[in-house]
Amino acid sequence: MPQSPVIRAAYRARAAAAEIAPLPRSVKDDVLLAIADALEVRTAEIVEANAEDVARAREAGTGATVIDRLTLTPERIRAIAGDVRDVAALPDPVGEIVRGSTLPNGIDLRQVRVPLGVVGIIYEARPNVTVDAAALCLKAGNAVLLRGSSSASASNLALVTVLRDAVGGAGLPADSVQLVPGEGREPVRELMRARGMVDVLIPRGGASLIRTVVEEATVPVIETGTGNCHVYVDAETDLAMAVEILINSKAQRPSVCNAAETLLVHQDVAEAFLPLALRALAEAGVTVHGDERVRELAERVDSGATVVEATAEDWETEYLSHDIAAAVVDSLDAAVAHIRLWSSGHTEAIVTTSQAAARRFTQLVDSTTVAVNASTRFTDGGQFGFGAEIGISTQKLHARGPMGLPELTSTKYVVTGDGHVRGGPRPSR
Amino acid sequence: MPQSPVIRAAYRARAAAAEIAPLPRSVKDDVLLAIADALEVRTAEIVEANAEDVARAREAGTGATVIDRLTLTPERIRAIAGDVRDVAALPDPVGEIVRGSTLPNGIDLRQVRVPLGVVGIIYEARPNVTVDAAALCLKAGNAVLLRGSSSASASNLALVTVLRDAVGGAGLPADSVQLVPGEGREPVRELMRARGMVDVLIPRGGASLIRTVVEEATVPVIETGTGNCHVYVDAETDLAMAVEILINSKAQRPSVCNAAETLLVHQDVAEAFLPLALRALAEAGVTVHGDERVRELAERVDSGATVVEATAEDWETEYLSHDIAAAVVDSLDAAVAHIRLWSSGHTEAIVTTSQAAARRFTQLVDSTTVAVNASTRFTDGGQFGFGAEIGISTQKLHARGPMGLPELTSTKYVVTGDGHVRGGPRPSR
Numbered sequence: 001m002p003q004s005p006v007i008r009a010a011y012r013a014r015a016a017a018a019e020i021a022p023l024p025r026s027v028k029d030d031v032l033l034a035i036a037d038a039l040e041v042r043t044a045e046i047v048e049a050n051a052e053d054v055a056r057a058r059e060a061g062t063g064a065t066v067i068d069r070l071t072l073t074p075e076r077i078r079a080i081a082g083d084v085r086d087v088a089a090l091p092d093p094v095g096e097i098v099r100g101s102t103l104p105n106g107i108d109l110r111q112v113r114v115p116l117g118v119v120g121i122i123y124e125a126r127p128n129v130t131v132d133a134a135a136l137c138l139k140a141g142n143a144v145l146l147r148g149s150s151s152a153s154a155s156n157l158a159l160v161t162v163l164r165d166a167v168g169g170a171g172l173p174a175d176s177v178q179l180v181p182g183e184g185r186e187p188v189r190e191l192m193r194a195r196g197m198v199d200v201l202i203p204r205g206g207a208s209l210i211r212t213v214v215e216e217a218t219v220p221v222i223e224t225g226t227g228n229c230h231v232y233v234d235a236e237t238d239l240a241m242a243v244e245i246l247i248n249s250k251a252q253r254p255s256v257c258n259a260a261e262t263l264l265v266h267q268d269v270a271e272a273f274l275p276l277a278l279r280a281l282a283e284a285g286v287t288v289h290g291d292e293r294v295r296e297l298a299e300r301v302d303s304g305a306t307v308v309e310a311t312a313e314d315w316e317t318e319y320l321s322h323d324i325a326a327a328v329v330d331s332l333d334a335a336v337a338h339i340r341l342w343s344s345g346h347t348e349a350i351v352t353t354s355q356a357a358a359r360r361f362t363q364l365v366d367s368t369t370v371a372v373n374a375s376t377r378f379t380d381g382g383q384f385g386f387g388a389e390i391g392i393s394t395q396k397l398h399a400r401g402p403m404g405l406p407e408l409t410s411t412k413y414v415v416t417g418d419g420h421v422r423g424g425p426r427p428s429r
Numbered sequence: 430m431p432q433s434p435v436i437r438a439a440y441r442a443r444a445a446a447a448e449i450a451p452l453p454r455s456v457k458d459d460v461l462l463a464i465a466d467a468l469e470v471r472t473a474e475i476v477e478a479n480a481e482d483v484a485r486a487r488e489a490g491t492g493a494t495v496i497d498r499l500t501l502t503p504e505r506i507r508a509i510a511g512d513v514r515d516v517a518a519l520p521d522p523v524g525e526i527v528r529g530s531t532l533p534n535g536i537d538l539r540q541v542r543v544p545l546g547v548v549g550i551i552y553e554a555r556p557n558v559t560v561d562a563a564a565l566c567l568k569a570g571n572a573v574l575l576r577g578s579s580s581a582s583a584s585n586l587a588l589v590t591v592l593r594d595a596v597g598g599a600g601l602p603a604d605s606v607q608l609v610p611g612e613g614r615e616p617v618r619e620l621m622r623a624r625g626m627v628d629v630l631i632p633r634g635g636a637s638l639i640r641t642v643v644e645e646a647t648v649p650v651i652e653t654g655t656g657n658c659h660v661y662v663d664a665e666t667d668l669a670m671a672v673e674i675l676i677n678s679k680a681q682r683p684s685v686c687n688a689a690e691t692l693l694v695h696q697d698v699a700e701a702f703l704p705l706a707l708r709a710l711a712e713a714g715v716t717v718h719g720d721e722r723v724r725e726l727a728e729r730v731d732s733g734a735t736v737v738e739a740t741a742e743d744w745e746t747e748y749l750s751h752d753i754a755a756a757v758v759d760s761l762d763a764a765v766a767h768i769r770l771w772s773s774g775h776t777e778a779i780v781t782t783s784q785a786a787a788r789r790f791t792q793l794v795d796s797t798t799v800a801v802n803a804s805t806r807f808t809d810g811g812q813f814g815f816g817a818e819i820g821i822s823t824q825k826l827h828a829r830g831p832m833g834l835p836e837l838t839s840t841k842y843v844v845t846g847d848g849h850v851r852g853g854p855r856p857s858r
Contacts, residue, residue: 018769022792103814107803114795116825195643199825214624218644220826241848248850340447362843363451366543374536374846383851384842385532396545396628396839397649398827410825413813414791417803419670421677422812 005181006190009145010197013118016173017143021115023172025092028139031170032088035135036081038166039159043077049158050127057151069126070152080128083388087135090387093406094141106427108416113409115141117199120180120191122147122213124205127155133202134163134177136390140408143173145198147180147188192217199410200398204391207318222403225394226318227257227346229376232335232361233277234352235268241373242273242351243280249349249376251284255320257392258347258379262315263326264335270297270328277326278303286322289314293328315342332357336364343367345394347376368394368401434610435619438574439626442547445602446572450544452601454521460599461517461564465510467595468560468588472506478587479556486580498555499581509557512817516564519816522835523570535856537845542838544570546628549609549620551576551642553634556584562631563592563606565819569837572602574627576609576617621646628839633820636747651832654823655747656686656775658805661764661790662706663781664697670802671702671780672709678778678805680713684749686821687776687808691744692755693764699726699757706755707732715751718743722757744771761786765793772796774823776805797823797830 020028039046050072057067093113100110119142121133130146137144148156160179168174180187192201195218202222203213214221231249233242249260265273274297281288282304289310290298298307314325315338329335339348349371350361358372369379379402381389386404393399399407418427449457468475479501486496522542529539548571550562559575566573577585589608597603609616621630624647631651632642643650660678662671678689694702703726710717711733718739719727727736743754744767758764768777778800779790787801798808808831810818815833822828828836847856 018793018795021795101814103812107807109813111830117795215647220649220824222826238848244848244850244853248853252851358845364447366447366450366546367841369842369844372843372845374844374849375851377851378536378844378846378849379842383532384538385530395649397651400839401540401842410829412796413798413808413830414801415798415803415807416787416801417807419667419673420803420807421673422681422804422806424673424677 004190006187007194007197009178009181010118010191010194012175013143013145013178014197016175017115017117019173020138020143020176021094021117021141023141025094027172028092028141029088031138031167031172032084032135034170035131035163035166036084036088038162039077039081039084039131042162043074046072046077046155046158046162047074049154052154053152062151066125070155072127072155076128080131083132084135087139087388090139090405092139093409096406098411105420106418107420110414110416111411112414113406114412116408116410118143118145118197119408120145120147120198120201120219122188122191122201122203122205122209124149124209125152127152127159129204130156130159131163132388133390136388136405137408138167138176140405142408143176143178145178145180145191147191150183189216192219195219202391220398222391222393222399222407223395224391225346226344227259227392227394228262228316228318228342228344229258229260229347229349230262230264230335230339230343231260231349231351231376232264232329232332232339233266233269233273234332234350234354234357234361235266236354236357237266237269237273237351238353239269239273239276243276245349245351245373245375246277247280247284250281250324251286251322252375252377254322257318258377259320260349260376261318261324262342263324264329264338265294265326266332266335267293267328267330274298275301275303278305278307281305281324284322286324289323289325291327294326297328318344332361333364336361339365339367346392347371347379349374349376368392433619435616436623436626438607438610439547439620439623441604442572442574442607443626445604446544446546448602449567449572449605450523450546450570452570454523456601457521457568457570458517460567460596460601461513463599464560464564464592464595465513465517467591468506468510468513471591472503475501475506475584475587475591476503478583481583482581491580495554499584501556501584505557509560512561513564516568516817519568519834521568522838525835527840534849535847536849539843539845540840541843542835543841545837545839547572547574547626548837549574549576549627549630549648551617551620551630551632551634551638553578553638554581556581556588558633559585559588560592561817562819565817565834566837567596567605569834571837572605572607574607574609574620576620579612618645621648624648631820649827651820651822651828651836652824653820654775655773656688656821656823657691657745657747657771657773658687658689658776658778659691659693659764659768659772660689660778660780660805661693661758661761661768662695662698662702663761663779663783663786663790664695665783665786666698666702666780667782668698668702668705672705674778674780674802674804675706676709676713679710679753680715680751681804681806683751685806686747687806688749689778689805690747690753691771692753693758693767694723694755695761695764696722696757696759703727703757704730704732707734707736710734710753713751715753718752718754720756723755726757747773761789762793765790768794768796775821776800776808778803778805797821
């Protein structure tokens, strides 16, 4: 028998997954409602554990923003419980017939959604991910192995304790929800190499975490990558709309993956658009990293914008701050070429009044999302109507873009005959 | 600029993929028809190159079966060309709207199928895979990088030359189809680590190849794994049907992945069923590796069957030969437990007259395919009506079971608004 705590946890998760996979939605929803209630009832216990983490973070000199992300208040716990109840209200993807037909020989073929099995989530920062991810995984019939940030270890332990008690109290195996045990990097490495026991890994966090997991894991990974998103303003455009979409994409919430990081402007509209854009960006407190043509125009305009020189690094940088790279391009195709070269493949927006331009941009751009006359900020499971989101995948296999409950499932085929055999006569029954 | 031939080939493939991704079906079909014609016109050239490979194999003392798989005759080339024309006749998955809706705020959301991009195929043996894989990839708008067996190197080079000439002659980039250059293992290793340039790897071959690729690749892999398939004969069953399905699953074509490798028999029907099964297996020339209860019964019956003792190794072995492991189980749930422990997750069949048993088995078994009263041999893209098959995936992400054209695609979202921004008023337009 394997001795490692991580492998033993994976075995327990596998056993739990086998038990919960066939459960109907009503049973799973009852568990989620029990979880929501338990979170509210045991708020004091969670807040107390969280206070330990916050105190440790303060002693370590952690910045105020990070401490705020780490902090769980009774209000926040109530909101988290509300989110769990929302997941209970969502349709169950498990059991959906994706496709079906009767084959020429009379066999009935069905492709049906099934749980993935054991989902591993490796995440940084906010402890509410512990609950959100567990709720989504359970709803889709999966067991979950959670590896959070060490800075939130007491909070995550308290939350998982509450989750496990609620799950077990509702009659399901408590091991449907587990923390990955052990300190340091070795447990994470074992988790990443546990192919066959863990069905998928979803890393959520910074580029460094994602890269490590993608490179080292033998377990299939869903890459939730960076968002080096672009806004392209076409020659034929509505100037006012372009400014609104630019500012919303960049500055409404700069620290998230669907915030725009680069502005591309068709040369034919640069003279008319850039002055408006620079002024608006200045008002929004955004520093512009401009190419030669942008800088040249900025010098002739009194916009109040801070404009610095863009280097190659700027084109590939996800600033996540009040900064934007900006360039004038010769054509729509040149914009597409720039995007192909530099984009992380998350979201690219075009603002245009030309139907042909919208169509061409949409055809040629290969990212998770192409936005036409809309902000890049809409790339979001909630905005897409999914009801919940486990992350935004920037890879092409299995899931691409915002991921909801169906992305936490696999499928299987069910073939039903009357004694059908290959190469034989069709049964007369 | 990177110097490696493999990386340069990947860059060329990427550029070709960008060019062919937006092409409509009619253009792609014309290319496929040109390929089919070219294969027929240049048959002599292909046969001549193939003769080199066959001669080398003979000198190396290669067995007759393998040499036969390696051999390309004019008839076989004609059949391959016919398969390419069949692919041209299939629907194009690219451009399919997977789902779409109008969001509450008026934004139109569409999820549309797009090519994966650059597909890498690493394969052993049969040179027709060179053409089949290229045709399927092209149809789905992908560029393909092919790495075949060194034993078929001259054949594959000749085939790819014909393919590239046909593709280029039809006005598409010849680099849509390339062989991975270079000798030995290093080019394959580079291909496997070319994440970001190659979008997916599909290894087709023996367990050792699959394992190497799965463990070493950073490029996403679709695992086409082994088929340790099971036939379970339930307490309530049609004995004659069970014998037919058993023999067809095991012996109709033992060397393929969807052939059955283990028979499980409910104890309540063992006395009635096993004598019939053993006689039929004996007639089919199949050696039975039986557990204690199977062997005990076999001794009391004059079946003519060769029955040897099964060890733990037998339960996990994919024989691909005239061998089958056999055990008597206490119950349906015991059969499911055995399958969970030993199966490679390919195909499991139940033969039963009980609707409840069929339902329970179908719910509890987690493999690519569950067959009810049908042979395991139906797990096949052609049989499922896909028109073509790139392989059978035994993994859970992206594709599971027989893979057709849609599995060679990804998706992207298209979000269309009228100037919509997050947190802002809905545009009045």
